[in-house]
Amino acid sequence: MLALRRTANAGVSALCLMASGAFAGDADYGAYLSGECVACHQKSGADDGIPSIVGWDTVSFVAVMLSYRQGGRDSEVMVNVAQSLDLEQIEALAAHFATIEHREE
Amino acid sequence: MGMTRRQFARMAGAVALASAAPLGFVHGAARPKVVVIGGGAGGATAGRYIAKDSKGAVDVTLIEPTRMYYTCFFSNLYIGGFRDLASIGHTYGKLASDYGINVVHDWATGVDRAGKTVALASGVSVPYDALVVSPGIDFKYETLPGYSLEAASRMPHAYKAGTQTALLKSQINAMPAGGTFMMVAPPNPYRCPPGPYERASMVAHVLKQTNPTAKILIIDPKTKFSKGGLFSEGWEKYYPGMVEWIGGDVHGGIRSVNAGEMSVETDFDTFRGDVVNVIPAQKAGHIAEVAGLTDASGWCPIVPATMQSRMDPSVYVLGDATMNGDMPKSGFSANSQAKVCAMAVRHALTGSKMFPARFRNTCWSLIETNDGVKVGANYEATDEKIASTGGFISHTGESAALRKKTYEESVGWYEGITTDMFG
Numbered sequence: 175m176l177a178l179r180r181t182a183n184a185g186v187s188a189l190c191l192m193a194s195g196a197f198a199g200d201a202d203y204g205a206y207l208s209g210e211c212v213a214c215h216q217k218s219g220a221d222d223g224i225p226s227i228v229g230w231d232t233v234s235f236v237a238v239m240l241s242y243r244q245g246g247r248d249s250e251v252m253v254n255v256a257q258s259l260d261l262e263q264i265e266a267l268a269a270h271f272a273t274i275e276h277r278e279e
Numbered sequence: 280m281g282m283t284r285r286q287f288a289r290m291a292g293a294v295a296l297a298s299a300a301p302l303g304f305v306h307g308a309a310r311p312k313v314v315v316i317g318g319g320a321g322g323a324t325a326g327r328y329i330a331k332d333s334k335g336a337v338d339v340t341l342i343e344p345t346r347m348y349y350t351c352f353f354s355n356l357y358i359g360g361f362r363d364l365a366s367i368g369h370t371y372g373k374l375a376s377d378y379g380i381n382v383v384h385d386w387a388t389g390v391d392r393a394g395k396t397v398a399l400a401s402g403v404s405v406p407y408d409a410l411v412v413s414p415g416i417d418f419k420y421e422t423l424p425g426y427s428l429e430a431a432s433r434m435p436h437a438y439k440a441g442t443q444t445a446l447l448k449s450q451i452n453a454m455p456a457g458g459t460f461m462m463v464a465p466p467n468p469y470r471c472p473p474g475p476y477e478r479a480s481m482v483a484h485v486l487k488q489t490n491p492t493a494k495i496l497i498i499d500p501k502t503k504f505s506k507g508g509l510f511s512e513g514w515e516k517y518y519p520g521m522v523e524w525i526g527g528d529v530h531g532g533i534r535s536v537n538a539g540e541m542s543v544e545t546d547f548d549t550f551r552g553d554v555v556n557v558i559p560a561q562k563a564g565h566i567a568e569v570a571g572l573t574d575a576s577g578w579c580p581i582v583p584a585t586m587q588s589r590m591d592p593s594v595y596v597l598g599d600a601t602m603n604g605d606m607p608k609s610g611f612s613a614n615s616q617a618k619v620c621a622m623a624v625r626h627a628l629t630g631s632k633m634f635p636a637r638f639r640n641t642c643w644s645l646i647e648t649n650d651g652v653k654v655g656a657n658y659e660a661t662d663e664k665i666a667s668t669g670g671f672i673s674h675t676g677e678s679a680a681l682r683k684k685t686y687e688e689s690v691g692w693y694e695g696i697t698t699d700m701f702g
Contacts (some may be wrong), residue, residue, distance in 0.1 A: 209328065209618035210347045213611060214641075214688075214695045223691025250671040251641055251655055251688075256639070258657040258668060 204270025219276035228274040235268035311628040314407040318343030321413030321597030321613035328621035350439035357482030373702035390570035412562025413597040430538035457492040461552030464499040472505035477644040483518040513646035563600035578602035583660035585623035604664025636660040643689035649688030
């Protein structure tokens with residue numbers, strides 16, 4: 175997880191051009207799109223075998239997804255998923271998952 | 280079903296008034312009614328998302344005969360001894376208590392599409408405004424002479440998880456030393472394309488420990504199969520000399536099976552097994568046919584953007600029962616289609632927002648302990664079909680670390696999807 179965050183932070187500087195402050199995605203759209211994510215990622219934040227994606231700050235979320243989209247991270251599933259999403263959709267997802275609290279120890 | 284703005288406002292008002300009721304769910308006549316037939320990956324997910332996202336504004340009834348639902352996905356891991364049967368069994372309590380779904384354990388026996396009602400085996404009739412049909416598969420017994428409902432107790436298909444899977448596992452445990460496990464694989468299209476071959480891997484995993492001179496013989500009507508290169512590599516690596524696959528171009532065609540003699544007759548030869556796992560040709564679950572939702576193929580044509588039946592815009596069909604284009608018949612696919620359907624149903628009944636349909640699928644298979652492989656893709660709705668927009672598959676020769684990670688991912692996915700289905 176630590177490694178994940180570190181990579182995420184490394185990606186952030188590249189994103190500053192796009193990010194005028196926090197990302198403001200459409201959370202309704204994100205809620206619909208999130209159906210695709212929670213088929214694998216548990217909404218409770220449990221991370222057995224698949225990382226948790228809830229409660230992330232939006233900037234990290236977007237940075238990681240863009241990194242996947244460029245094929246810069248090692249998961250064929252996530253590269254495949256990210257390449258099917260545009261920036262608006264990624265921002266919407268980030269907005270949605272940022273609102274969900276980690277419920278599992 | 281169309282709904283005027285005024286009707287919608289009235290309904291929304293009713294919901295607001297009733298919010299003081301226990302659980303916040305309304306039980307009045309004003310709410311539009313959705314009936315879901317089938318509580319698997321398609322039906323349970325659709326019911327849950329419609330109830331959850333409409334926040335009680337839609338009355339959802341789920342018709343599912345079993346009180347304990349065993350997932351077909353991961354049932355091979357039960358055969359392999361990686362899971363116990365209880366760990367793949369799920370109940371519907373949360374869908375009732377947490378989401379206000381009226382879960383009815385009964386069989387749907389008929390659908391009156393003109394009158395918009397579903398008939399149940401108990402004699403009750405349930406009205407609907409929108410109907411979701413997600414019945415899974417049934418078998419085309421007539422296409423394999425000698426195979427029947429009766430023969431399935433000697434030659435289990437174990438392709439609807441639960442009792443049949445337990446029966447097959449007990450037969451494997453009772454195999455004589457050096458005996459033969461024979462599988463008759465199904466013709467396309469069928470539920471879970473890599474399923475038969477993951478099963479052969481899991482049987483090999485068990486026999487390698489308990490009965491190392493035993494053989495596994497797969498008689499396949501097809502000339503190639505899903506993840507073929509990956510399975511062949513794994514069988515050679517972990518179970519050398521144990522697994523033999525005979526394709527349709529070698530045996531020339533499967534003519535019949537004989538449950539008395541535990542044999543399978545092909546154009547080439549007659550094979551005998553100590554355990555014979557016959558996975559027959561498949562079609563949409565019978566109720567879909569009864570409801571007039573199937574075409575000549577035996578499957579249900581659908582409108583990709585909404586999952587509506589091409590036969591009736593008030594009816595939606597999900598999962599294995601559909602003939603949708605590029606998506607394979609899998610629990611993951613059904614779960615994905617269910618969310619598009621739930622959005623479309625809510626839009627039709629309550630005027631909620633409609634977004635473009637998105638679908639995806641991933642199928643994991645286990646070859647040996649900590650050696651998992653996967654195949655997956657994204658899909659979009661075109662006018663004609665659900666069309667693949669790109670995918671991936673595991674490669675031969677991958678590192679043990681990656682294969683272990685892939686297996687662990689599948690375990691995480693199981694928790695994720697079953698929570699997404701049952702709450």
